[in-house]
Amino acid sequence: MNQSYKQKQSVTYYMCDRTQQLTLSMLVNVLLNVSENHSAELNRQESVIREMGFNWIVLRYEFVVTRMPHYKEEVEIETFATEYNKLFTYREFIVRDNNQNELIKVKTTFALMNIENRKMTRIPSEVINPYQADFSKRIRRNAKPHEVDLIQAVQTNYSVRYFDIDANQHVNNSKYIEWLLDSLNASFMASHQIQHGIITFDKEVKEDDTVTSKVSHRSDAHLYTDHQILVDETIHASASFQWNER
Amino acid sequence: MNQSYKQKQSVTYYMCDRTQQLTLSMLVNVLLNVSENHSAELNRQESVIREMGFNWIVLRYEFVVTRMPHYKEEVEIETFATEYNKLFTYREFIVRDNNQNELIKVKTTFALMNIENRKMTRIPSEVINPYQADFSKRIRRNAKPHEVDLIQAVQTNYSVRYFDIDANQHVNNSKYIEWLLDSLNASFMASHQIQHGIITFDKEVKEDDTVTSKVSHRSDAHLYTDHQILVDETIHASASFQWNER
Numbered sequence: 436m437n438q439s440y441k442q443k444q445s446v447t448y449y450m451c452d453r454t455q456q457l458t459l460s461m462l463v464n465v466l467l468n469v470s471e472n473h474s475a476e477l478n479r480q481e482s483v484i485r486e487m488g489f490n491w492i493v494l495r496y497e498f499v500v501t502r503m504p505h506y507k508e509e510v511e512i513e514t515f516a517t518e519y520n521k522l523f524t525y526r527e528f529i530v531r532d533n534n535q536n537e538l539i540k541v542k543t544t545f546a547l548m549n550i551e552n553r554k555m556t557r558i559p560s561e562v563i564n565p566y567q568a569d570f571s572k573r574i575r576r577n578a579k580p581h582e583v584d585l586i587q588a589v590q591t592n593y594s595v596r597y598f599d600i601d602a603n604q605h606v607n608n609s610k611y612i613e614w615l616l617d618s619l620n621a622s623f624m625a626s627h628q629i630q631h632g633i634i635t636f637d638k639e640v641k642e643d644d645t646v647t648s649k650v651s652h653r654s655d656a657h658l659y660t661d662h663q664i665l666v667d668e669t670i671h672a673s674a675s676f677q678w679n680e681r
Numbered sequence: 682m683n684q685s686y687k688q689k690q691s692v693t694y695y696m697c698d699r700t701q702q703l704t705l706s707m708l709v710n711v712l713l714n715v716s717e718n719h720s721a722e723l724n725r726q727e728s729v730i731r732e733m734g735f736n737w738i739v740l741r742y743e744f745v746v747t748r749m750p751h752y753k754e755e756v757e758i759e760t761f762a763t764e765y766n767k768l769f770t771y772r773e774f775i776v777r778d779n780n781q782n783e784l785i786k787v788k789t790t791f792a793l794m795n796i797e798n799r800k801m802t803r804i805p806s807e808v809i810n811p812y813q814a815d816f817s818k819r820i821r822r823n824a825k826p827h828e829v830d831l832i833q834a835v836q837t838n839y840s841v842r843y844f845d846i847d848a849n850q851h852v853n854n855s856k857y858i859e860w861l862l863d864s865l866n867a868s869f870m871a872s873h874q875i876q877h878g879i880i881t882f883d884k885e886v887k888e889d890d891t892v893t894s895k896v897s898h899r900s901d902a903h904l905y906t907d908h909q910i911l912v913d914e915t916i917h918a919s920a921s922f923q924w925n926e927r
Contacts, residue, residue, distance in 0.1 A: 448717060448727075448848065449710035449855065455848045464695035471694060481694075506848065596863045597870050602694065602701045602752065609695065617842045621888065624843050642867065 438567045439515040440473035446504045454681070455506040459616065459629060460609035462503075463496065466528045466541060467608070469512045477565035484562065488550050490603050494523070495544040495577060498632040502538050509533060516568035518575075521557050522546060524568060525575065544577065553639070580633050580675040583661045584651035591618040591648050595640060606640040611672050615662045618648035627658070631677040638671040640664070646671065684813045685761040686719035692750045700927070701752040705862065705875060706855035708749075709742065712774045712787060713854070715758045723811035730808065734796050736849050740769070741790040741823060744878040748784050755779060762814035764821075767803050768792060770814060771821065790823065799885070826879050826921040829907045830897035837864040837894050841886060852886040857918050861908045864894035873904070877923040884917040886910070892917065 450461040457465075474480050484491065504510045513529045523544050530539040549556040593614050601607040612634070616624065640646055644666045653659040657677050664672040696707040703711075720726050730737065750756045759775045769790050776785040795802040839860050847853040858880065862870065886892055890912045899905040903923050910918040 447710070447714045449707075449714065449853070451848055452844060453846045453848055453850060458844060460844070461695075464693070468693045468695065596859065597865075597867050598698060598704060598706070598859055598863065600699045602697055602699055604699060607695070613842065613844055617844065619843075621843050 437515040437517060437569075438473075438477065438565070439513055440469070440476060441511055441513045442469045442472060444469070444510050444512055446506055446508045446510065448506060451506045454625065456503040456628075457505070459498070459632070460612040462498075462530075462539070462541075463609050463612060464607075466512065466514070466543075467493075469514050469528070470526060473514055479562065479565055484547075485550065487559075487562065489556065489562065490548045490550055491545050492548045492555075492605075492636075493543055493608055494546050494636050495542075496632070496634045497542040497577070498629065499540045500538070500629050500631065501536075503628065504530065504532070504538060510538065511535075516563075516566040518569045518571050519558060519563050520571055520574050522555060523574065524558060524563060524566075544575075578633060580635060580673040581653065581659065581661045583649050583663050583673075584653065585649070588649045588651040588663075589618070590650075593617075593646050593648060595642055595644050595646065600642060608636070611636070611640075611664055614646060614648045614664055615650075615672075615674050618650045618662070619660060626681055627678040628681055629676050630657070630679050632674065634672065634674040636672045638666075638669065640666060640671050683761040683763060683815075684719075684723065684811070685759055686715070686722060687757055687759045688715045688718060690715070690756050690758055692752055692754045692756065694752060697752045700871065702749040702874075703751070705744070705878070706858040708744075708776075708785070708787075709855050709858060710853075712758065712760070712789075713739075715760050715774070716772060719760055725808065725811055730793075731796065733805075733808065735802065735808070736794045736796055737791050738794050738801075738851075738882075739789055739854055740792050740882050741788075742878070742880045743788040743823070744875065745786045746784070746875050746877065747782075749874065750776065750778070750784060756784065757781075762809075762812040764815045764817050765804060765809050766817055766820050768801060769820065770804060770809060770812075790821075824879060826881060826919040827899065827905065827907045829895050829909050829919075830899065831895070834895045834897040834909075835864070836896075839863075839892050839894060841888055841890050841892065846888060854882070857882070857886075857910055860892060860894045860910055861896075861918075861920050864896045864908070865906060872927055873924040874927050875922050876903070876925050878920065880918065880920040882918045884912075884915065886912060886917050 511531045517525045526543045528541040599610045647665045649663045662674040698704045757777045763771045772789045774787040792801045845856045893911045895909045908920040
């Protein structure tokens with residue numbers, strides 16, 4: 436049985452957008468904090484992993500959003516590692532309201548980076564064993580973000596700022612989400628909410644980079660936006676979001 | 682006797698910079714959260730004040746920093762309103778470590794904004810009474826930030842982003858702090874820490890504004906930086922920080 440970990444979380448003012456709902460970037464911050472607390476309980480906190488010469492990095496998020504928590508709401512966040520193979524481990528998060536209704540489900544793919552050469556590395560059993568996840572030889576084929584329609588895409592440039600870099604000397608994951616969503620029109624953002632999203636991270640953004648955030652719109656039965664984060668024409672991250680009106 | 686309120690706070694990863702210390706902008710977010718929890722205990726939470734037609738705004742911060750808390754540290758934050766007059770109320774925050782050592786002291790000036798005309802308004806007794814602060818007719822003369830040396834100042838431009846605007850349809854205070862500090866050289870930031878700081882807010886920054894962050898350096902016995910946030914040559918905020926080497 437997988438080791439599961441639960442934590443209560445209050446939604447504070449600084450976690451919310453102008454509509455008093457938790458932002459996607461703060462959701463990711465909060466989830467990774469819960470994940471770290473889970474690891475600490477198993478004596479696999481960041482400092483222990485770093486001493487072994489590794490950092491965890493997140494390669495993919497998939498969000499299913501029933502409702503974003505609102506300001507002052509207290510939610511419960513559950514997390515567990517579901518499965519791993521030699522290169523990846525899969526972790527899920529479930530955010531529930533006070534009546535145990537599921538508000539958000541998030542599937543993530545983690546990989547281990549060697550701090551010295553900043554490359555992905557095979558996951559040693561001493562790192563992963565305490566989580567009691569299932570080992571599977573098979574590497575999952577996860578759905579990818581939809582291609583951006585480059586003909587109709589609009590683009591916005593962002594300089595990497597001092598506080599975008601976190602203690603791992605990375606641009607923090609949550610900053611990519613701000614670049615992705617800020618590139619949308621403000622009135623679109625204020626009148627729509629995310630129902631589903633996939634974000635994949637392909638390449639690190641560096642301190643002195645200027646990133647370009649491209650976005651195009653698409654609709655069938657639903658409304659979608661497709662996104663790319665580029666540095667010098669190279670894709671560093673991609674995303675697709677499905678939206679409904681507020 | 683003033684009503685005092687205390688709250689424990691864990692310093693999470695997303696609150697820290699690349700040196701694993703709490704950032705000044707997250708400090709401000711966390712303090713305002715504690716202040717709101719204090720108000721809620723006195724039934725003067727944001728929603729109650731808003732129903733009366735008002736919002737609190739912060740006009741000034743003064744920071745005295747002995748040491749910034751680090752990642753995973755648990756601190757205790759105490760806050761109380763010290764004094765008020767017809768236009769302003771003064772609130773202090775003390776951040777202490779687990780051994781009750783004082784890490785940070787922050788003095789703030791709050792004013793009440795009328796939501797309809799977005800102008801400052803006289804503070805009614807029903808708003809302020811529960812805090813049991815002292816009334817004083819005298820309006821304090823607080824020290825102001827030092828003037829920027831415009832001849833040697835360097836400037837950086839920032840567009841207001843979607844997530845910079847908070848639920849009060851303001852640019853959140855913490856964003857000004859990011860503009861102020863990001864305009865400094867990254868190697869200066871990584872090798873120095875703030876010992877003292879004053880920030881004053883003069884005028885709101887609006888959604889579609891592009892702000893200019895100007896900074897100049899100054900030294901006598903200590904090292905200082907002086908800052909302005911401008912929109913179209915009008916000063917919207919000013920700051921001075923005193924630094925020491927890490």
